[in-house]
Amino acid sequence: MAKPAMKSMGFPMVLLRLVKWLLYRLLANSCYRAAVKLKNSTTSFFHKNPSFKSPNNHNSLYPNLTKHRSFPAHHDNSQKTFVCDIQGALLRTQSFFPFFMLVAFEGGSIFRAFFLLLSSPFLWFLDFELKLRLMIFITFCGLRLKDMETVGRAVLPKFYLENLNFHVYQVMASCGTKMVFTSVPRVMVEGFLKEYLSVDDVKGTELHVVGNFFTGLVSGSGLLVKHRALKQVFGEKRPHIGIGTSTFHDHLFISPCQEAYVVSREEDSKAGSVMPREKYPKPLVFHDGRLAFLPTPLATLAMFIWIPFGIPLAIFRIFIGFLPYKAATFLGSSTGLNVRVIGTDPPRSQNGKGVLYVCTHRTLLDPVFLSIILNKPLTAVTYSLSRMSEIIAPIKTVRLTRDRAQDGEKMQEMLSLGDLVVCPEGTTCREPYLLRFSSLFAELADEIVPVAIDTSVGMFYGTTASGLKCLDPFFFMMNPVPTYRIKILEKVPRELTCAGGKSSFEVANYIQRQLGEALGFECTTLTRRDKYLMLAGNEGIVQNKKKD
Numbered sequence: 001m002a003k004p005a006m007k008s009m010g011f012p013m014v015l016l017r018l019v020k021w022l023l024y025r026l027l028a029n030s031c032y033r034a035a036v037k038l039k040n041s042t043t044s045f046f047h048k049n050p051s052f053k054s055p056n057n058h059n060s061l062y063p064n065l066t067k068h069r070s071f072p073a074h075h076d077n078s079q080k081t082f083v084c085d086i087q088g089a090l091l092r093t094q095s096f097f098p099f100f101m102l103v104a105f106e107g108g109s110i111f112r113a114f115f116l117l118l119s120s121p122f123l124w125f126l127d128f129e130l131k132l133r134l135m136i137f138i139t140f141c142g143l144r145l146k147d148m149e150t151v152g153r154a155v156l157p158k159f160y161l162e163n164l165n166f167h168v169y170q171v172m173a174s175c176g177t178k179m180v181f182t183s184v185p186r187v188m189v190e191g192f193l194k195e196y197l198s199v200d201d202v203k204g205t206e207l208h209v210v211g212n213f214f215t216g217l218v219s220g221s222g223l224l225v226k227h228r229a230l231k232q233v234f235g236e237k238r239p240h241i242g243i244g245t246s247t248f249h250d251h252l253f254i255s256p257c258q259e260a261y262v263v264s265r266e267e268d269s270k271a272g273s274v275m276p277r278e279k280y281p282k283p284l285v286f287h288d289g290r291l292a293f294l295p296t297p298l299a300t301l302a303m304f305i306w307i308p309f310g311i312p313l314a315i316f317r318i319f320i321g322f323l324p325y326k327a328a329t330f331l332g333s334s335t336g337l338n339v340r341v342i343g344t345d346p347p348r349s350q351n352g353k354g355v356l357y358v359c360t361h362r363t364l365l366d367p368v369f370l371s372i373i374l375n376k377p378l379t380a381v382t383y384s385l386s387r388m389s390e391i392i393a394p395i396k397t398v399r400l401t402r403d404r405a406q407d408g409e410k411m412q413e414m415l416s417l418g419d420l421v422v423c424p425e426g427t428t429c430r431e432p433y434l435l436r437f438s439s440l441f442a443e444l445a446d447e448i449v450p451v452a453i454d455t456s457v458g459m460f461y462g463t464t465a466s467g468l469k470c471l472d473p474f475f476f477m478m479n480p481v482p483t484y485r486i487k488i489l490e491k492v493p494r495e496l497t498c499a500g501g502k503s504s505f506e507v508a509n510y511i512q513r514q515l516g517e518a519l520g521f522e523c524t525t526l527t528r529r530d531k532y533l534m535l536a537g538n539e540g541i542v543q544n545k546k547k548d
Helices: 002-008 010-046 086-090 097-108 110-123 128-140 145-154 156-162 166-174 186-196 226-234 248-254 265-271 297-322 325-334 366-374 387-392 404-417 469-477 504-519 528-535
Strands: 077-084 175-185 201-205 207-210 213-218 241-244 259-262 338-342 356-359 379-382 396-399 420-422 448-456 483-488
Touching: 077 086, 077 166, 086 166, 086 175, 086 241, 097 110, 097 128, 097 145, 097 156, 097 186, 110 128, 110 297, 128 175, 128 213, 145 156, 145 186, 145 213, 145 528, 156 186, 166 175, 166 241, 175 186, 175 226, 186 201, 201 226, 226 248, 241 248, 248 259, 297 325, 297 469, 325 338, 325 366, 338 366, 356 366, 366 420, 366 448, 366 483, 379 404, 387 469, 404 420, 448 504
Parallel strands: 077 175, 077 241, 175 201, 241 259, 338 483, 356 420, 356 448, 379 396, 379 420
Antiparallel strands: 207 213, 448 483
């Protein structure tokens, strides 16, 4: 008879806990509102610091950063200490879910990302700690340390920079010592904060590791509690400037600071908190990963709904490249493939040699699109192309060896047989920058036609440095509306070529500047080697693993 009695106790206990939880929430909110009113009514008596007088944010104990035109970004703060959180303060995005999704998709797999997406509806019903622990477990359980390092170096910085709060960054940049305290895993943010924002120290949640893998569990110290961590670091000292959100926990975090400000989502959206690209603390030239959008739950759901349609569509788009040029153009445009062309093919001389088309390099499909819009067969030279890409290429490709003498002879031979396409950057670049041009092409041809090529995608990038190169064309064609913009420039005057007395370096630099001006891109001296050292941790030359 004892068992039924024990079972009958279940419902009262659940009810009691529910009532306890509701009372806790109601009392906490009531006490918090009372504290706000008390703070507002006694501000003039207890705070001598002008930054605390007449707070303009009635939902917070502390003033809003954008309301104070004299906020510390305009002062000499080189001797001051700055503290904040990356979530809610440094980043405009309110939820950290998209960044967990980036790690799950780019560092893990599409199945891990799908499982994380399935968990998103349940996250709404969990408190902050349980929500964070669940996202950490799904994202990191079984993930290799190496994969997280690659994502942190090559993928996340782009999305962090695009979501930086300009006002908070201005204050941070003006200070001498910068520290970030956050409950999110330290491994997700430390590399970016130190590399791009010159943060001195990062305190975040530590993850449990076994060998070379994450277990998905938080270390024994648990989730980092910001105000406790700040107390442990500074002791009785008070940081000079602290910025947080209007939440109760952030108020505890910034309360020891001599000057404290909060970030209001509503006010920031009006005041233009988006970080301009030209104001980036460090130029974003290279980045990796397949996702071209911030994967919020709704955006990620749209991606998974699109993939079953995108895969056959990509195969069909690649197939039509083998059809006659006019048919390929018509069918491509009917499937949403957008190609915009400016300029026409310049008349050629009668010297018996082919024309050398010098293109900017955005994807492996650059020569294919150029051949289709010019309505004539072209030969493309490549430094190292995957076998799959060579098989599915609808135009002739010639593999070079990176031996200058041999490559020069091979290209001369190809020019004697017809027109040739070369991408002297040697690798692709997604951002509005041009890499250094190799000068070999300038020594081989008298007729050079620069071609400015740019692309835009909305869902997937068609290039990768650390992934499978053979899938690059498929990912580009999987986009709902992939766009190619091609501008054919005038033929390079003979007096500006090697035949006119110019050196090959002068010709290469001249053409790079011409193409940069046509696209509005910045010319750099960065090379293929620089790209792969940053994104993949190698020089891009791996035996049996070819890269573009």
